[in-house]
Each structure stands twice: as structure tokens, then as C-alpha cells.
Amino acid sequence: MNVYVCIKHVPDTAAKITIIDNNRIDEKVTFIINPYDENAIEAASGLKRHITDAEIIAVTVGKASAEATLRSALAMGADRGILIRCERNPDSLVTARAIKAAIERDGKPDIIFAGNESIDSEGFQTPFRLGVAFNFPVASNVVSFKLEDRRVTVESKMNAGEMAVIRMPLPCIVGAGKALNQPRYPTLPDIMKARKKPIQTIDLDRLNLPTAAGSIQIDKLRPAVDQRHAKIIEGPPEAAVTELIRLLKEETRVI
Amino acid sequence: MMTHIGILIETTADGIKPALNGVITAARGPEHKLYGLVFDGKSAAYKDELQAFGIHKIVDIQSDEGLLNWNPDCWARAMVDALDYFEIDTLFGLTSFQTKDVFPRIAALLDAPLLLDCIGVDLRTLTAEKSQFSGKTIATFKLGGTHYLFGIRPNVIDPQPSPVTAEVLSFKTKISEESLTVEAVKEDAGDAIDLAEAPIIIAGGRAMQNAGNFRILYECAQVLGAAVGASRVAVDAGWVPHSMQVGQTGTTVSPNLYIACGISGSVQHFAGMKTAQVIVAINTDPQAAMMQNCDYGIVGDLFDVIPILTRRLKSALNDK
Numbered sequence: 303m304n305v306y307v308c309i310k311h312v313p314d315t316a317a318k319i320t321i322i323d324n325n326r327i328d329e330k331v332t333f334i335i336n337p338y339d340e341n342a343i344e345a346a347s348g349l350k351r352h353i354t355d356a357e358i359i360a361v362t363v364g365k366a367s368a369e370a371t372l373r374s375a376l377a378m379g380a381d382r383g384i385l386i387r388c389e390r391n392p393d394s395l396v397t398a399r400a401i402k403a404a405i406e407r408d409g410k411p412d413i414i415f416a417g418n419e420s421i422d423s424e425g426f427q428t429p430f431r432l433g434v435a436f437n438f439p440v441a442s443n444v445v446s447f448k449l450e451d452r453r454v455t456v457e458s459k460m461n462a463g464e465m466a467v468i469r470m471p472l473p474c475i476v477g478a479g480k481a482l483n484q485p486r487y488p489t490l491p492d493i494m495k496a497r498k499k500p501i502q503t504i505d506l507d508r509l510n511l512p513t514a515a516g517s518i519q520i521d522k523l524r525p526a527v528d529q530r531h532a533k534i535i536e537g538p539p540e541a542a543v544t545e546l547i548r549l550l551k552e553e554t555r556v557i
Numbered sequence: 558m559m560t561h562i563g564i565l566i567e568t569t570a571d572g573i574k575p576a577l578n579g580v581i582t583a584a585r586g587p588e589h590k591l592y593g594l595v596f597d598g599k600s601a602a603y604k605d606e607l608q609a610f611g612i613h614k615i616v617d618i619q620s621d622e623g624l625l626n627w628n629p630d631c632w633a634r635a636m637v638d639a640l641d642y643f644e645i646d647t648l649f650g651l652t653s654f655q656t657k658d659v660f661p662r663i664a665a666l667l668d669a670p671l672l673l674d675c676i677g678v679d680l681r682t683l684t685a686e687k688s689q690f691s692g693k694t695i696a697t698f699k700l701g702g703t704h705y706l707f708g709i710r711p712n713v714i715d716p717q718p719s720p721v722t723a724e725v726l727s728f729k730t731k732i733s734e735e736s737l738t739v740e741a742v743k744e745d746a747g748d749a750i751d752l753a754e755a756p757i758i759i760a761g762g763r764a765m766q767n768a769g770n771f772r773i774l775y776e777c778a779q780v781l782g783a784a785v786g787a788s789r790v791a792v793d794a795g796w797v798p799h800s801m802q803v804g805q806t807g808t809t810v811s812p813n814l815y816i817a818c819g820i821s822g823s824v825q826h827f828a829g830m831k832t833a834q835v836i837v838a839i840n841t842d843p844q845a846a847m848m849q850n851c852d853y854g855i856v857g858d859l860f861d862v863i864p865i866l867t868r869r870l871k872s873a874l875n876d877k
């Protein structure tokens with residue numbers, strides 16, 4: 303059984319972001335594996351515990367440095383990796399085409415996991431584009447997962463207070479939500495073993511991808527200025543609360 | 558030339574979602590004809606409210622067999638069908654659970670660009686703004702193609718009425734066999750109010766100490782008509798479900814009022830709520846990042862302050 307996991311190399315959430323040329327960030331910061339992708343790998347590793355012939359292949363589109371994130375995935379349970387090299391940061395239309403082409407060259411997927419979203423660009427759409435490209439069904443924001451008789455049953459949040467129970471036949475695509483599982487962090491032996499696992503590198507430009515009808519390009523990037531002028535309300539709790547309510551009612555009119 | 562714009566009208570048992578009015582406001586323009594796309598069959602009932610905000614055509618989307626039950630693939634195909642029929646090339650919606658599940662499917666089927674969680678859209682230049690990198694930057698995106706899809710972050714655009722006279726239409730779509738099936742819709746206790754769309758949120762962090770103490774936040778929330786949120790520490794400790802987590806790896810919110818109780822204000826927490834209109838911090842530590850970057854701060858123990866706040870709000874909001 304071929305289990306593919308799509309992962310992304312993203313700047314650490316705590317990194318200080320510096321903008322260059324008003325359209326991109328200085329990438330000399332710490333990068334991490336996209337947190338939602340850890341849930342995707344965990345779900346894939348869970349399958350491997352029951353299905354002995356399962357092979358987990360981690361796939362990423364990125365620069366050479368994204369190899370570090372593939373190694374993290376290998377340490378967390380993937381068997382091998384595919385790096386689709388690209389010096390730009392392609393949009394989701396191109397990314398999905400590249401992942402599809404690379405997987406197709408590699409093998410026949412039974413299930414593809416991905417993170418529900420990436421924390422850098424927050425696009426929420428690559429798994430769906432991959433679904434249309436392969437003509438596979440997709441469930442996203444998945445918080446529970448079960449595979450039985452080549453049918454997947456998942457729960458996916460549909461509204462406040464409501465959860466949809468979804469079934470799909472294999473092959474299919476599953477977008478992991480944060481509540482799906484608790485990723486286990488690799489031990490030192492896992493990390494050592496991951497160094498020896500194979501990673502295949504393919505150039506995105508060599509994949510001869512079909513052109514997309516649409517595109518999403520960053521035109522400008524600016525820092526978000528969010529300095530507020532904190533007004534600390536002094537005094538004992540009763541008086542402070544009275545003043546707070548007055549400010550909320552009269553100054554900002556939000557209540 | 559008239560641009561036909563579709564808007565997914567999301568509804569609940571209480572009617573149209575209130576946050577949708579900001580989305581309609583964002584979609585309006587002098588040369589725009591707005592189509593409200595309705596799936597619950599109640600178009601006629603929504604006419605007054607939708608025409609007050611400038612919707613020209615209200616379309617009930619159904620199949621020959623009647624209402625389309627929730628199935629994201631089936632809804633996506635029905636919308637693609639409707640876009641085609643009404644010559645709609647631009648689609649707007651609220652960035653909600655349902656939109657995040659349906660819009661990417663439509664975008665994928667049409668091979669069209671989609672931006673979710675937009676804080677501003679300019680259709681003349683086909684650009685839209687959204688935050689990136691944990692809310693540290695704001696990117697302006699340029700879209701190319703033949704169709705464009707936008708999800709608007711709830712509450713970021715001020716709703717402004719703009720009355721027109723609307724016409725109610727019905728549209729019948731063909732249903733095709735979907736490989737994805739929705740077997741059931743289960744109740745999911747713990748988050749009856751949609752966090753992302755709530756106009757007021759009161760959230761608790763590590764300082765709440767346990768699940769039971771969240772009761773004081775629920776009591777205050779009830780008086781305010783607010784939703785209750787939490788930091789990741791409170792979620793990881795198992796005090797509240799993940800659906801209540803605000804932040805980078807939780808829900809992004811932009812309420813009119815955000816009350817942070819015993820939350821230090823990590824980068825990842827701010828990433829999910831920094832565009833709130835007014836932030837109130839209640840914290841014992843005046844140096845906490847949340848206290849430094851709020852609008853109003855009260856230095857104090859939340860277990861003292863919140864019950865007083867609840868009591869005072871009860872009387873303040875009753876004699877409005």
C-alpha cells in the first residue's frame with residue numbers, strides 16, 4: 303500500500319520576519335515542518351502499525367533547504383522522501399500539479415495525507431487541487447480517521463457545533479486537522495535512522511507541468527503594524543471594571 | 558460591463574449568518590450585479606435582509622429531488638453549474654468551515670485562483686489582501702485567470718446597507734454520483750457559537766487552571782452574547798476542545814471585542830486574534846505581551862475581575 307504525505311518547509315512561527323524588495327521575506331530564518339503536516343505523518347504512521355506492507359513516502363515542493371524538513375518527516379516515520387526542487391515559491395495551482403506529476407512517476411497512490419493548511423501562506427487549497435488533478439475524493443479538516451476494507455471514514459468539522467461523518471473509497475486524500483492526533487516526536491535513534499533513508503530530488507522544471515488557467519501571485523508584502531496604545535486601567539477591581547465598561551460602551555462602542 | 562458576482566449565503570437555524578453582511582458589502586461595486594446563492598430553500602424569507610444589503614438576485618439552488626443536503630463535493634458542483642448558468646465569474650463567501658471546504662473544490666474544478674481569509678478585495682485591479690506568516694505580514698495578491706474566488710475574514714469589513722429591489726429565482730442543478738458521501742451530521746458539543754464569526758470573544762489561558770474554572774468565562778460570555786476561546790495551553794491540558802483554540806494552529810478570529818484572560822500573548826496566540834478591533838487583557842503580570850499590546854488592560858487576578866465584570870455587565874447591558 304502506497305501512502306504519500308505532502309509536507310511543507312515553513313518559517314518557524316516565532317521567527318522574526320524581514321521583508322525584502324517589498325515582495326518576499328528574508329529566508330535566513332529557522333524553518334520547521336508545517337505543524338499540521340506532523341499530524342498528517344502521524345496518521346500515516348498509525349496506518350503502518352496495522353498494514354504491514356504500507357510504505358510512507360513524504361513529498362515536498364521546495365528549495366534545496368527543504369531537505370531538512372523531509373528528514374524530519376523521515377524521523378517521524380516516513381520511509382523515503384521526494385523533493386521537488388523549485389527556486390521560486392510556486393502558487394497552489396502549480397504546487398498541486400507538481401506533486402501530482404511526482405507521485406505519478408513514483409507509484410500508484412492508495413492514500414495521500416496532507417496538512418489541512420500551511421501556517422506560512424495559509425492557502426487551505428493544495429489538497430483539493432491535488433484531488434481534482436487525480437480525480438480522488440478529498441476530506442479536509444479531519445479530526446478522526448478510520449480505514450476499513452479500503453474505505454475511509456473520517457469526521458470533519460462542518461459548522462459550529464456540527465461534525466460531518468464522511469466516507470470515501472481509496473484512493474483518496476485526507477487533510478489532517480490539529481485535533482486528529484498527537485504527533486509523537488522522534489527519538490535520537492529515529493533521527494539517526496532518518497539520515498540514511500533515501501531522498502530523491504526532482505527538478506520542478508523537468509516535470510513538464512501542464513499550464514494552469516489561473517494564478518495567485520504576491521504583488522506586495524508589507525509588515526503588519528499592530529502596535530496598540532495599551533491603556534492600563536488602574537485602581538481596585540470594582541473601579542477598574544466600572545471604567546472598562548464605560549470605555550467599551552462610550553469610547554469604542556463595542557458593547 | 559456588468560460583472561456578475563456570486564455570494565454564498567450561509568445560513569443557520571437563526572437565519573442568515575450576521576457576519577455575511579460585511580461580505581456582501583465587500584462584493585458591491587457600481588457595475589456589479591450580485592447573486593445570493595442559497596442552499597436551504599428559504600430564499601423568499603431572506604429577501605428583505607438581502608436586498609437591504611444590495612443583493613439583486615437571490616437564487617435557490619436545488620436539484621430535481623429537492624434540497625441538496627450537505628456534501629461538499631455536491632455543493633461545489635452545484636455552484637460551478639450555477640456560475641456557468643448565470644455567467645458569474647467572481648465568487649465571495651465568509652471564511653467559515655463550510656467555505657473552507659467548498660470554495661477550494663470550486664477553485665480546483667475551475668482551475669481558478671482562490672484567496673481565503675481576505676481582509677480586503679479590489680476587483681478593479683483583481684487584488685486582495687491577507688495576512689501571512691503568523692499575521693506578521695500583509696500580502697497583496699494579484700489574481701490571474703477567468704474566475705476568481707474570495708473568502709472574507711469574518712467581521713473585518715464594516716457592513717453598510719445599500720438597498721435595492723431583489724428578485725428571487727430558482728436554479729435546478731443535476732446531481733451526479735459522488736464518491737464522497739456524508740453519512741451523518743453529528744452534534745459537536747462544546748462550541749455551539751462559531752468562534753471565527755462571533756462579534757465578541759472571551760478567552761482563557763493557562764491561568765484558568767482547570768476545565769471547571771472555564772465556567773466563569775461562560776457566565777460572562779452569556780451576558781455579552783460572546784463565544785469562549787482558549788490558548789493552546791488550555792487545549793493541550795485537555796480543559797477545552799481544540800475547536801476553541803485561538804491562534805496559529807487554531808482558529809483565526811477578528812471580533813469587535815476580544816477579552817484575553819490569563820493569556821500571556823505569545824506570537825502564535827496573537828497570530829489568531831491580532832486584527833480584533835478592541836483587545837482587553839486581564840492579567841496579573843503588567844509586563845505580559847498581551848498587556849503591552851492591548852487597548853485596555855486590567856492588572857489583576859482574573860478570578861477576582863471576571864465575576865465582577867459579569868455582574869457589572871448584567872446591569873450595564875440591561876439598562877441600555
Ligand SMILES: Cc1cc2nc3c(=O)[nH]c(=O)nc-3n(C[C@H](O)[C@H](O)[C@H](O)COP(=O)(O)OP(=O)(O)OC[C@H]3O[C@@H](n4cnc5c(N)ncnc54)[C@H](O)[C@@H]3O)c2cc1C
Nearest residue numbers: 762763764788789804805806807819820821840841842859
Ligand atoms: C508551532 C506552534 C504553534 C502554536 N500555536 C498556538 C496557537 O494556535 N494558539 C496559542 O494560544 N498558542 C499556540 N502556541 C503556544 C504558544 O507559544 C504559547 O505557549 C501559548 O500561547 C501560551 O498560552 P498561555 O498564554 O495560556 O500561557 P502562558 O504563556 O503560561 O501565560 C499565562 C498567563 O497568565 C497570567 N496569569 C497567571 N495567573 C493569573 C491570574 N490568576 N489572573 C490573571 N492572569 C494570570 C500570567 O501572568 C501569564 O501571562 C504554539 C506554539 C508553537 C511552537
